[in-house]
Amino acid sequence: MSASVRRPLPRRFLKVAVSRSESELNTCRALLSSGTLETQLPRVSTGCAAGAPGRAPPGHSPHGTAGRLRANRDPPVRRRTPRGQKWQGEEVDTSSLAEHDTIPADADTRVRTLLILGASGDLTGRLLLPGLARLIRLGRTDGLNLVGAGSDDWTDEQWHERLDESFAVAREKADDAGRASLQQVRNNSRYHFLDVTKDGLADLVQGLEGPVAIYFALPPAVSQLACSALGPDSLPKSTRLVMEKPFGTDQASAHQLNEKLAGLVPEQNIHRVDHFLGKATVFNILGLRFANRILEPVWNNLHIEKVEVIFDEDLALENRARYYDRAGALRDMIQSHLLHVMALLALNPPSTLHERDLRDHIGSVLRASTVDLDAPGSSRRARYAAGTIGDREIPDYAAEPGVDPEKGTETLAEITVSINNERWSGVPFILRSGKALGAKRKEAVITFRPVNHLPVGFSGQDEPTKLRIGFGPDTLQLEIDVNGPGDIFSLDRATLSANLNETDLLPYGEVIEGVLAGDPTLSVRGDTAEDCWRIVEPVLQAWSEGRVPLEEYPAGSEGPTAWPSSHGRKE
Numbered sequence: 001m002s003a004s005v006r007r008p009l010p011r012r013f014l015k016v017a018v019s020r021s022e023s024e025l026n027t028c029r030a031l032l033s034s035g036t037l038e039t040q041l042p043r044v045s046t047g048c049a050a051g052a053p054g055r056a057p058p059g060h061s062p063h064g065t066a067g068r069l070r071a072n073r074d075p076p077v078r079r080r081t082p083r084g085q086k087w088q089g090e091e092v093d094t095s096s097l098a099e100h101d102t103i104p105a106d107a108d109t110r111v112r113t114l115l116i117l118g119a120s121g122d123l124t125g126r127l128l129l130p131g132l133a134r135l136i137r138l139g140r141t142d143g144l145n146l147v148g149a150g151s152d153d154w155t156d157e158q159w160h161e162r163l164d165e166s167f168a169v170a171r172e173k174a175d176d177a178g179r180a181s182l183q184q185v186r187n188n189s190r191y192h193f194l195d196v197t198k199d200g201l202a203d204l205v206q207g208l209e210g211p212v213a214i215y216f217a218l219p220p221a222v223s224q225l226a227c228s229a230l231g232p233d234s235l236p237k238s239t240r241l242v243m244e245k246p247f248g249t250d251q252a253s254a255h256q257l258n259e260k261l262a263g264l265v266p267e268q269n270i271h272r273v274d275h276f277l278g279k280a281t282v283f284n285i286l287g288l289r290f291a292n293r294i295l296e297p298v299w300n301n302l303h304i305e306k307v308e309v310i311f312d313e314d315l316a317l318e319n320r321a322r323y324y325d326r327a328g329a330l331r332d333m334i335q336s337h338l339l340h341v342m343a344l345l346a347l348n349p350p351s352t353l354h355e356r357d358l359r360d361h362i363g364s365v366l367r368a369s370t371v372d373l374d375a376p377g378s379s380r381r382a383r384y385a386a387g388t389i390g391d392r393e394i395p396d397y398a399a400e401p402g403v404d405p406e407k408g409t410e411t412l413a414e415i416t417v418s419i420n421n422e423r424w425s426g427v428p429f430i431l432r433s434g435k436a437l438g439a440k441r442k443e444a445v446i447t448f449r450p451v452n453h454l455p456v457g458f459s460g461q462d463e464p465t466k467l468r469i470g471f472g473p474d475t476l477q478l479e480i481d482v483n484g485p486g487d488i489f490s491l492d493r494a495t496l497s498a499n500l501n502e503t504d505l506l507p508y509g510e511v512i513e514g515v516l517a518g519d520p521t522l523s524v525r526g527d528t529a530e531d532c533w534r535i536v537e538p539v540l541q542a543w544s545e546g547r548v549p550l551e552e553y554p555a556g557s558e559g560p561t562a563w564p565s566s567h568g569r570k571e
C-alpha cells in the first residue's frame with residue numbers, strides 16, 4: 001500500500017523584529033546592562049514565518065496542518081518573512097532574552113561583503129560557490145560583494161574562471177535577471193593573495209565594505225592559526241566569522257578556539273557550520289514533530305523503543321586522505337553532524353524557532369547525552385577492505401595514497417548515545433556513519449514499542465511500527481501493521497509514503513543565507529560545539545587504547561555482519 005502526499009515545506013524562521021525606534025532599543029540595552037530588564041523591558045514585535053509551529057485560531061484551517069501552514073502565510077495571522085528582513089507581527093514578551101539576544105545598534109546588519117579564505121580549495125569550488133550562486137540567481141543576496149583570498153598567487157581572471165565554473169549550473173537555470181545578477185557578482189569580485197596565518201587579514205577586512213563575513217574555508221589548523229594572528233579588536237564588531245568543521249580537535253581545543261573567537265566578535269556573529277542543519281529534511285524534523293498533533297504524545301520512552309540515525313555512503317575516500325585519515329568516521333560525521341540530527345529528534349518543543357529558543361533546546365539535549373562505555377556494543381568501528389561498488393573497484397582503504405594504515409582510522413563508526421532525561425531515559429540513540437558501503441542509506445528510523453496487548457486471534461507477525469525520515473532522497477515512511485491479504489485475521493505490513501519537498505536552496509546556500517542575514521539559527525553555538533566533543537571523547541579514548549577492536553568490511557557490503565545496524569535497511 002502506498003499513498004503519496006506532497007505539501008509545502010514549512011518556512012521556519014522566527015525573527016526578533018526591529019520595529020521599535022532606535023531610542024527605545026537603546027533603552028532596552030541600557031536596562032539589560034543595568035539588570036532591570038525583567039520588569040521594565042518594553043515589548044517588541046516578533047514575527048513567525050509560515051510553518052513555524054505557532055498557533056492558528058481554532059477552525060482557521062480547513063485542511064488540517066497543511067492548511068494551517070498555508071493559512072499562516074496570510075495576514076492578519078502571520079506573514080512569511082525572508083531571513084534578515086524586518087518583521088511587523090504579533091507581540092511577544094522578550095523578557096527572557098539574554099544579552100547576546102539584544103538587537104544590534106546597527107539596524108542594517110546585513111552582510112555587504114563575503115570574503116572567502118581558501119578560495120582555491122575543494123569546499124569553495126564544489127559546495128560554497130554553487131550554494132551562493134543559487135542564492136544570487138534567486139535574487140536573495142541584495143548587492144553582495146564577493147571577495148576571494150588564498151595562498152595561491154591567482155589573478156582576478158583565474159578567480160573569475162573558478163566563479164564561472166562553480167556558477168555554471170545556476171547560470172543555466174537562471175532567467176535573464178538571475179543571469180545578470182550572477183554576472184555582476186562575478187565581474188565585481190576580486191581576488192587577494194594572502195597567507196592568512198601572517199598579518200594582513202585584518203587590514204584586508206578593514207578595506208572592505210562592511211559588515212564583512214569571513215568564511216574560513218581552510219584546513220582547520222590553518223583557520224586556528226589565522227584566528228590567532230588576529231589581535232583583539234582588530235576586526236569591526238559587526239564582522240561575522242564562519243568556521244568550518246571540525247571545530248577544534250577535542251573539547252579542550254574547541255574551548256580555546258571559542259575563547260579566541262569571543263575576543264574578536266560577539267557570539268551572535270560566530271557561525272560554526274554544520275551544513276546538515278541546512279538540509280531541508282533535517283530541519284523538517286521540527287515541522288513533522290511539532291506541527292502535527294499525532295506524534296508528540298508518543299514521542300518519548302513510553303512509546304519509543306529506539307532511534308537510529310544512519311548515514312551510510314557509497315562514496316569512498318575521494319582523494320581526501322590528507323583530511324580524512326586524521327578524522328575518521330566518528331569525527332567526520334557523528335561528532336560534526338549526526339549528534340545535531342539526534343538533538344532535533346529529541347529536543348523538547350521550543351516555544352519559537354528563534355535561534356535562542358531553538359539552540360537552547362538543542363544544547364539541553366546534548367548536555368544530557370553520554371555514551372555508556374560499559375554497555376556492550378556501545379561503540380563499534382571498522383575499516384573497509386578492497387571490494388566493488390556497482391562497477392567501481394574500490395582499493396583497500398589502508399592501501400590508498402596518503403593513508404597511514406598504522407593510524408587505524410575507521411571508515412565506519414557507530415555509537416549508542418543515552419539522553420539522560422525524563423523523556424528519553426532508557427531509549428538508545430544509535431548513530432552510525434560510514435564510507436564505501438554497498439548502498440546509500442541516509443535516514444533516521446524511529447522504532448516504536450509493541451502494543452500493550454494484541455487481541456488474541458491474530459495470526460502472522462506483529463512487527464513494531466517504524467517511522468523513517470529519509471535524508472536523501474527526502475522521504476517519510478510510516479511502516480504499520482494492517483490486516484490481510486486474503487485472511488482478515490492475519491497481519492500484514494503496509495507503508496505510508498510521502499516525498500518531502502525540497503527547498504529552493506542547497507544546504508550550503510541555506511547556511512550562507514543565515515550568515516548574510518545575521519541569523520545564527522542554523523549555526524552551532526559555542527557551548528554545543530564543545531559538548532559534541534565531550535560526548536565522543538571517551539569513545540575516542542577507548543579506541544586509541546585498543547579497547548574496541550577495529551573490524552573490517554569489504555567495500556560494497558552492508559558493513560560488518562555482526563553489527564545489528566548492518567541489517568536494518570528497508571528492502
Ligand SMILES: NC(=O)C1=CN([C@@H]2O[C@H](COP(=O)(O)OP(=O)(O)OC[C@H]3O[C@@H](n4cnc5c(N)ncnc54)[C@H](OP(=O)(O)O)[C@@H]3O)[C@@H](O)[C@H]2O)C=CC1
Binds near residue numbers: 118119152195218
Ligand atoms: N571539501 C569538503 O567536501 C568539505 C570540507 N569541509 C571543511 O572545509 C574546510 C576546507 O576544506 P577543503 O576545501 O576540502 O580543503 P582544501 O585543502 O581543498 O582547501 C584549503 C584551502 O585553503 C588554502 N590555504 C591553505 N593554507 C593557507 C594559508 N596559510 N593562507 C591562505 N590560504 C591557505 C588552500 O590554498 P593552497 O591550495 O594554495 O594551499 C586551499 O585553497 C575544512 O575545514 C574541511 O574540514 C567541510 C565539509 C565538506
Ligand SMILES: O=C1O[C@H](COP(=O)(O)O)[C@@H](O)[C@H](O)[C@H]1O
Binds near residue numbers: 275315332333507
Ligand atoms: O561533512 C561531510 O558531509 C558529507 C556528506 O554530506 P552531503 O551533504 O554530501 O550528503 C560527507 O561525505 C563528508 O565526508 C563529510 O566531511
